Amino acid sequence: MILSVQNVSKSFGTDEILKNVSFHIEDHEKAAVVGINGAGKSTLLKIIVGELTPDTGEVITAKGKSLGYLAQHQDLEGDRTIEEELLSVKSDVIAMEQKIRAMEEQMHHVEGAELEKLLEDYNRMHHQFELEGGYSYRSEVYGVLNGLGFSQEDYQKKISQLSGGQKTRVALGRLLVTKPDIILLDEPTNHLDMNSITWLETFLMNYKGAVVIVSHDRYFLDRVVTKVIEVSLHQAQVYEGNYSEYAVKKEKVREAQLKAYYNQQREIKHQEEVITKLKSFNREKSIKRAESREKLLDKINRLEKPVEEHTDIKITLEPNILSGNDVLSVEGLAKSFGSQKLFENLDFEIKRGEHVALIGNNGTGKTTILKILNGMLKEDAGVIRLGSNVYIGYYDQEHQVLHMEKTLFEEISDAYPELNNTQVRNTLAAFLFTNDDVFKRIGDLSGGERGRVSLAKLMLGKANFLILDEPTNHLDIFSKEILESALNHYTGTVFFVSHDRYFINKTAHRILDLSNGVLTNYLGNYDYYIEKRTEQETLTPSDAETVSKEKAETENKQDWQKQKQEQARRRKIANELQKVEAEIEMCEQKIAEIDEQCQDPAIAVNSAKLNELGSERAVFSEKLEALYEQWEVLSEDS
Structure with missing residues (x-):
């Protein structure tokens, strides 16, 4: 055991956050901490690393073991470059390397006993240099930088000039290069594209130390972790397995608890009816039997009904008007910004009822396509046709129209006067606004909070073609599941951009991959897309050369024909x-x-x-x- 959390409790004023939380982490183990926003996950990590002190309980780390922590937000400053920041972690090895070089130079100028002593020191230091990875530290640093999405041109950028997301990536890189015995990561995938997330998954799966992760990225957790610690209603429950296994086990546990509760309630009711009946006979023997049963009933350890946060919240999406079968047709779409060409000659169609995900690396033009479709940007070339009776509902965190002076409750109730107070509150709760939060002014909210309000409004609308740009950003797992359920029961059409692979897997019928200015169609969910991509990547170079352009087009056409047939x-x-x-x-x-x-x-x-x-x-x-x-x-x- 490398880390033990024992009966940890924490409150802020009258708000109880954690109560008697206990679990342990084994050496080399990969574990996730999950729960709704506000459950206390980040608080728990801060207690483990010593940034916060628990009210009761303790955290025990195995002797001599080091901790490394990545917080959600970084305040890195200074004039170092990205390269210098990561290399600073290896300062001891770099100093040793410099000393070895100095010794090599000195050997040319000494002889005899002095040379023998120098050679002895040199060999000892050289051995230590090898043990500490002296010959691989540079490739290790550059491998981490490349894996996290930094190009060679980025290496010389100064930390002070970076965005918040870039600083978080630098901090993550620095932590990975440090190689602590226990890594604690708070939302590590927030500022990574899909390629970087995939790289990080592989890195952590092969990491020799222990890893504890707070994340809303369920696909990431499925790939990396073997234990899930759920923080719910101030307490912690441990489940073995990855996220999907946890979700199944949790549901089974809840079903078993409910069954036991209802069985006990039936038995209690039955005993009470028997006692009442025995007493009604008004005979001495019957009354004694009734009293005996009452004593037994009093001794029963009564089970409490299992409770869970917001289990009653559901969102129903249903378009008012049925669109035509042909919802969207795009031909020859092109867009550049100055000398930077994003794409040209893009062709695709979307039919009624389809749920289509547009994926690709950052900067390929995915959001640009959505903005063009919504009339917020002008295309350079191409033809865009909307089908008959198509009404677009568009979600873009930067361009949703909200009334800054209104409260959240007013924003929803004024837009949808047919909803009663409970329905308005349930809708807001599904997007993480509860209790007095609903009376906050829109103008006082953060950008992410405004995005959630905009998404809540869109979900209540009656559009029959939803265009969504990163709809799961700023949502916790519970809210994502509500949104997934709503979209999966939605009979209209959905076209969305997302980096959330689990969300794509759950909601997409088809995937359009925008890469190098080319759009490739995959008739399936994210797992199908990965399967096809893996098949393509396993080809040897000679095999790849034999795959002609005509064959690739034929395969694409076959996928398209399957879609048409379906x-x-x-x-x-x-x-x-x-x-x-x-x-x-x-x-x-x-x-x-x-x-x-x-x-x-x-x-x-x-x-x-x-x-x-x-x-x-x-x-x-x-x-x-x-x-x-x-x-x-x-x-x-x-």
Whole structure:
């Protein structure tokens, strides 16, 4: 065991954050700390590294083991370059290297006993230099910088000139090069693109020390961790496995707890009914039996009903108007900014009901495409066509129209007066605004908080084509799951940009990969995309040369044909469903008419007519039953 947290509690004033939290981390173990925003995850990390003192309990680190900590926000300053900042971690090795070089130079100028002594010192230091990675430290530093997305041109940039996100990446790089025995990371993927996140996953999986991660990136956690520590309702529960395994186990635990609770409640109710019945007999023996049962009932260790934060919150998305089948058609789209060409000759289509993710590295032009589609930027070339009855709902954190003087509650209730107070509060709670938060002014919110309010408004709107730019930024895992559920039940069309691979995996039917100015279509979710990419990357150079442009185009065309076939199948089923629903309505109407005729006094006494109507009704009822079954089968296939 390398780290032990024992009965740690922490409050800020009257706000209890952590209560008797206990868990341990083994050497080399990779663990995640998860929970909703405000649960106390960052507070827990700060207590572990000693930035905060617990009210009760203690944190024990194995003797001689070092801790390294990456906070969410960095305040790095100074005139060092990025390269100098990371190399400063290796100052001892660099000093040793310089001393070795000086010794080598000195050897030319001494002899005899002095030379022998110098050689002895040289060999000893040289051995130490090797042990401390003296021959690999530079490649190690540059490997980390490249992995975190810094180009060689970036190496000489001064820390003081960097953005907040770049400073966080430098701090992360510095920490990884330091190689502490225990790394604690608070949201390490926030400022990384997909390639850098993938690199970091591999680095941490192979890291020889222990790692504790607070992150909302579930795909990242699935790849890296083998233990999940859930902080909920001030306490901690430990689950073995990655995030997906934790989610399944957590649900099973909750189901078992609920089952045990309801079973006990049934037993208590049964015993109370028996006791009441025995007492009602008013016999001495019956009363003694009742008293005996009461004593047993008093001794029962009564289970509390399992509770969870915000389990009742759901968001329902449903467009008011059905769009045409062809939602969006883009041909020959091109855009440059000055001499920087982002893309040209981009072609793609989106059909009704599709959920399409646009992915690619930072700077490839993904957000630019969304802004062009929404009329916020002018394309250099190309044709954009929206289908009939298409109404766009656009989410862009920088351009949502919010009223700075209104409170959050007013912003939602004024925009959607049909919602009652509970519905408004539930909507805001789904996006992490609870209790008195709903009475904050929009103007007093941070950029991320305003983004969440904008997303809440968009989710309540009735648009049938949602265009979303990084919708999961600033959301915790619970809120992401609410959004995923809402989008998965949404019958409209969705086109979104996201770096959240778990979110893409859960919500995308198709992926468009924008790379080197070229758009590649993948008919599946993120796992399918990775599978196809891996197949392509495993080709040897000679194999790669034999894959002609025509073959690549053919594969793309086959994917497109599969998509067309799937859309045709869905349209056919939708048409058949429509016909079956019309027949069901007709049969139900006929049966209702027959029932009404049977109630006519004149027919009620006419047995021949009643038999005729009865036979007719039986025919329609049999047909209706078959139609119901046909509708169920079609619904399963749709």
